[in-house]
Amino acid sequence: MDNDIPKRHVGDSPSLGSSKVDLHTHTTHSDGAYSPTALVAMAAAAGVKHLAVTDHDNLGGVAEATLAAAQHTIEIIPGIEMSADMPGGSEVHILGYYLDVDNQELQAELVRLREGREGRGYGMVQKLIALGMPISWERVLELSAGGSVGRPHVAQAMLERGYIQSSAEAFDKYIGDGGPAYVDRAKLSPAESVALIHRAGGVASFAHPIYTTDYPTVLRDLVALGLDGVESYYGHYPEADRQTLLTLADQLGIIPTGGSDYHGRPTMNDTPVGGVYVPVESVARLRAKAETYRKRIA
Template sequence: MRRIDLHLHTTHSDGSLPPAQVLALAKKAGVTALAITDHDIMDGLPEAMQAGAQLGIEVIPGIEISSRYNDEELHILGYFLDSQDDRLRGRLAQLRANRHKRNPLIIVKLNELGMGLTYEEVRALAGTESVGRPHIARVLMVKGYVQSAKEAFDRFLAYGKPAYVPRELPDPVVAIAWIREARGVPVLAHPGWVKETESGLLALCERLKAAGLAGVEVHYSTHKRAQTTEYLNIARRLDLLVTGGSDYHGITKPDIEVGIGRGSLKVPEKLLEPLKKAAAVN
């Protein structure tokens, strides 16, 4: 069954497989086009493009940028960006630097809770400059302090938990502007994560559309049918693009597979053409 997947992570951020292996899984799942949307980094694009050319899969340049909304993280996806844009590269580098400021503070808190790990161990496991809490979770798994990344977040790393440390992040309006300035198409990621009522989410999308938001990730691995319907209605009401993706990570989200999510995800190929048209206008 042919499908697309516009939300995938690799070892260049917090995924556990390199781009070429993610593309191989995509081929098996019947994915005809995909976007690598690593956090705050686009270094995996060349390898993905090469693998895509060999496998006959269209690869779309992508990014996922975290922003701050009501003391929580709100993620903005960007598609068809110019990965060589100097302003974007500088901004992404600053976001990665902010990660390196925050992460050692998390390690200190974990140490105080009796867990023996160092940031050097986390960076060695990560093997990338975009180091985040999922990498810390994986070290906790390796050392036997937790059995899964979910347990690590639920007990220690999530907002409000003992080892949580906030990260310096831009406002979502700013993140949208960064993507626009790099000639990309900004899309609200996994709206099911946004802690808002239905009317609150609609109001947020209206505000973000006024700032340049182009679409909503309606189809997503963990969205329930009612949520998908709600987000589709918001997109239609506000004349926003409809997109979708699995948010594949590998080890830290073992129940999510490339292209199919938890088994029932299917992002239609027909959603790609409107996205391309929006990118052509930039």
């Protein structure tokens, strides 16, 4: 999940356990609590062999993770998690894998999206000030530690000032969608996100679909747009949803992906890195698919 959809607990899933594969993790380059180096060390200790670093609208953690991985036998999969707007205003997250991190078009688009995030974060701070809850924009930037600014950083700043008792309260009362201090931001459409990922030589997967209403329909629509995979293994999926997603992936001929969505923030109800079973076969299929996009570009 992420900094933009408040997490909800949906019960422990039988897919929890140790895994050689984790295709969904965050670092300080977005709203994760740990540096890429620390994340790689944790993954290595957990026995992970294939780790995708998937920060929000940010590829900045990939290089450091790759460097850190040289000390361990871990493959770092260059990844991203992009927010996309659905018609009607709801939001979906699209994961990208095996991206060319030097792709100029992707980099330029990410800069534009991050500037949008910052403008939005600043806008929320202004609204909170107007509501009689002054928090410091500098503090919010500090909490984001140079990564993508997200609503959890605003919530944390509010918590520090004692305006709220928990991060969830910030979302419920003020900065959740439609709240009095909420500010919208520019996002890509799912079609644009998928196409951008493909043009950067990457493979696109639908992140945590169960947080989306009527996800089987949305998934079919996304596959029609060229989506390659769906996050079928995830920490708190009920077993029935996991089965539904695996069946859908099979029927639609797309790749089942999965991961912990580790942020290292206890308040986000995280699964530990490497804590969700994902088959190694998924990694091979993602790599092979990325190969076909790379050939198309070349």
